[in-house]
Amino acid sequence: MSNPLQGAQFVLAAHRISQLPPDDGAEVAFAGRSNAGKSSALNALTGHRGLARTSKTPGRTQQMVAFSLPPLPQGEGEAPLTVRLIDLPGYGYAKVPEELRAHWKQEIDAYLHRRRSLRGVVLISDIRHPMKEFDRMMLDFCFATHLPCHVLLTKADKLSRNQAAQALAALRKELAAGGTQATAQVFSSQTPTGVDEARAAIVTLLQTPRE
Template identity: 50%
Template sequence: MWPYLCFRKLILSTSVVHLSKATFTISAPDIRRLPEDTGIEVAFAGRSNAGKSSALNTLTNQKSLARISKTPGRTQLINVFEVGENQRLIDLPGYGFAKVPLEMKKKWQKALGEYLEKRKSLKGLVVLMDIRHPLKDLDRDLIEWAADSKLPVLALLTKSDKLSSGKASAEVLKVKKNLSALNADIRVQAFSSLKRTGCDSANQIICDWLAQANKIESTPEN
């Protein structure tokens, strides 16, 4: 009689993730209005003036997937974009800069905090920071929280077209060095929505995270 062999196999789907397939699904004031907490989600977070909406549009190769406003801080809700089956991009409310009433800021902050702490399908966090003013207190708090939570982070230093290539590279190295002490899965790169700097590499990282939804874990029955 053959002894029972306990084994687990990962079967990878042959489908490829394309961010360009992203479509708007819903805007929710809190996590209770979000889709079922299954699959894989990659969230985008950053200060209200970091260019989050522009980055989302650039990465998905769509002009108006995320609404761009001349007034920073207009992302007041949690916006959900479906990329594929069980694959979503999440646009979180901006923080820090927005010139809005304090009570509204507190409401946004609560929604953001609840999502980060309670959403089990969150598997990757994109933190956007203006390359000229990176690692403000709230940025660092967010990245440190992700590090403590063993959540991979992609730090995009936006608006890199505002600096020379040499200065931009120096800022990237400075941020990498600053975050290295966290000893976490944190990748840092320059990004420009205008010139599409860093778009391909950022796209690949995000797609790799989302591709986890294509892994089917199977265990044979006794």
């Protein structure tokens, strides 16, 4: 299967939302805790091993990083859609100074509220652990603002297939009980489990206008 996210390129790293590319077209943001495997997921999804920096030290993404994608075809007579992926700073790593964490929180909040081209969020969460406070806050925000959210339960290769299926079922049950209209899947950047499914979900988000 061809990769619709192939051809992703680094555009810029922004410390503030005012430094991001022009707010037009469509973009999907990647959010998650610092050790959940966000950079590895981005690399696997784009098929570009060195696109997002990976490190044995979590928390290396300390800015909002924009990646351009090839334009998405639209309906007949319509110009192709300009599309991007935005890698948000990893959240929750203890060694990050409190002042910088406060800055990230403020900028991420502003980005989610103000960015008109934002079509959805891909939330990265380690399948081996329950969802953390930040994950739940992001889900609650997406629900309250009618922003689509797709959860990738990463590192599924660390569990058996049955354990991964149980973790996914438990999360979907939790989401349904809370009324949160997010979608979820298992994912591994190593195997690669769920990569095609996740790519399709991201393209759907990019192509779907906000309510």
